[in-house]
Amino acid sequence: MKASKIFLIDLVTLMPEMFGALTNFGVVGRGFKERFVDINFINPRNFATDTHKTIDDRAYGGGPGMVMMADPLIKSIESARAKEKSLGIKRRKVIHLTPKGSRLKHEKVKELSNEEGLILIASRYEGVDERLNKWIDEEISIGDFVTSGGEFPAMLLMDALIRQIPGVLNDIESVNQDSFVNGLLDHPSFTRPESVRGLKVPDILLSGDHEKIRIWRLKESLKETKLKRPDLLINKSLTKEESRLLKEIEQEQEQG
Secondary structure, three states: OOOOOOEEEEEEOOOHHHHHHHHOOHHHHHHHHOOOEEEEEEOHHHHOOOOOOOOEEEOOOOOOOEEEOHHHHHHHHHHHHHHHHHHOOOOOEEEEEEEEEEEOOHHHHHHHHOOOEEEEEEOEOOOEOHHHHHHOOEEEEOOOOOOOEOHHHHHHHHHHHHOOOOOOOOOOHHHHOOOOOOOOOOOOOOOOOOEEOOEEOOHHHHOOOHHHHHHHHHHHHHHHHHHHOOHHHHOOOOOHHHHHHHHHHHHHHHOO
16 A cells, blocks of 8 residues: 655654664554655765765864754755755755754644655754754754754654554554543553453453443543643643543542
């Protein structure tokens, strides 16, 4: 099965070999194999002007580490832009994976999955020359920590995004029932056998009553969220059913 429209990613990176873990395995790997998504690697060293292919230098004003130079990165972006013109596709967003960016959330993943493609910048060292920002549309962070480079953050973004593309997953409900889709963590899941070392599957899940199972799962989802990520409930607009179930949970917790 092939996609009618291919999601096109141009990825600016010094280490394209790292991405084999994403493109060759699992459901996301199948997305590449079946051409739901295509990727092109752009190495900024190819646009360096000296014989040593230098793409970094010391920071003006001193300080530890090296900074990626603006010009090779700008030329990398421009080469991706030239491809857009040749293929007749609309302008894609340029996203820089950096700890300075906005923290990645499910809503942003969904938004980006509706684009025709992306140009991703996976930088390294102590960051990039600030002047590159004129060519950047958006900065994204995967969390409040620092990695050795933007490759792993880019993989996480791509993995989350590609599985949203229709056809990549065999069962679209797998996406619709993920954590964060409705602003809550996912409910607990169980599979066979019914008993594992004395721990049994909840009776409700064996009842065959789909409505009772739906309500149980929603309540458990609310319970998981309240326990593990209460911050998600602060800004969530609860339905009447969710409010009722949350009140039940709070009463049960008060009763011990």
